[in-house]
Amino acid sequence: MRIVLAFLILLLAGAAQAESITLASTTSLDNSGLLGRILPLFTKASGIEVRVLAQGTGQALATAARGDADLVLVHDPEAEDAFIAAGHGISRVEIAWNDFIFVGPRSDVAHLAGSSDAVAALRKVAEAKAGFVSRGDKSGTDSLEKRLWREAGINPLGAPWYKDIGGGMGAALNVAAATDSITLTDRGTWLSFANRRDLAELVQGDARLINRYRVIELAPSRIKSGSPAAAHALATWFAGAQAQAAIGAYTVGGRALFNPGVKVIP
């Protein structure tokens, strides 16, 4: 029991050291290793420790709306609009972008390879009844997929070839790899994903597939730590020279995953 108490004290001491803020972000930014690489630079410069909650965009925004985060970094324009309209967020700045791609088995029964039209691709998927894995978790990727289906004029819900797995990007890629299915993925998660098996990049290059990451500063009443200054410091840092250079310099297997680029969203 003494050991237990010693453990507990160590644990609590470890948890309580520096000023810390909670960043609710998406799995794509965290699982790809980007945040783990660049955030230590911020901590070193500011002394503020950043705790990353890696959730889908829908869940990250819900977490922030409940007052359980200090800053949000997500990628779903429509959900962000609703979040800001509801008064939870006060400002939004784009800090990085890359793109989404359709990946699927090399056998490519729907003949998607080489195409760059995301909506036409989904029509072909439905026509060929090719296996398709959907996140189904209200993440940024999931919202985009649903928007593209709407644009294609197809409701795939309930179709036997459409698998709604209700899971993260990695889970969806695992299912797609195991069942020879097509799925929509952000490029960062795809490039850092280690279990691709027979999956290959099939569709890319559509303007609708651009993936923009935005930092949202929260209304003071929503900020968890009670330290708007620290949250503002991190938001400013993301858009600053050091973070932007680090985002551009981050590679996995020799390939850049994210493009830096700052744009204030009015």
Added chain:
Amino acid sequence: MDEFLPIVLRSLAVSLSATFGATLIGLPLAAVLALGRWPGRQVVLVMVHGLLGLPPVVVGLVLYLLLSRSGPLGLLGLLYTPEAMIMAQTVLATPIIAALGHRAIEGRWLEFGRALQASGASRLAALPHLMRMARGGIATALLAGFGRTVSEVGAVLIVGGNIAGVTRTMTTTITLETGKGNFDLALALGLVLVGISISASTVVLIAGRDRA
């Protein structure tokens, strides 16, 4: 991922703390259930057994809603901390320790209770003797509680948030690394987890045999 060892140690720290907390609540409850004959005892007994299969995700969800800043205990600021994970696992382990502990103590009470009372001991005075005689069963109860806490992922993922270096445990790391397709790492941690579980039961079995 984080370093391997800190994750293992953090997991152990959280689960041992939770087992400790569950023992503080569950063991006295077990004794009261085994020795006492009071109104409502049957109801409590049924409840304790009913909660044996408490789903971790439900515990996680309820605790999340309580600890969230919008929730009634939000001011404590405990969401996404190791303390929140300890609370969740304590809730999960308490019924196990109470139910199995009750069974162990009651067995000895039925066996030796009359003899102890005949020698002039009150129920309260007989308790330390009973506990000593039932220590094998009590150790099993604590071990079962620990096993439940160290292996569950549903509750700690929700209330801990799987934050690197703060609330990332063995089970949440396995979930995360599986999601990244890093099966080697996930499997390695899985083996450590199984190893801990087997060593703990071995120790209890050996200790129980020596003292029986």
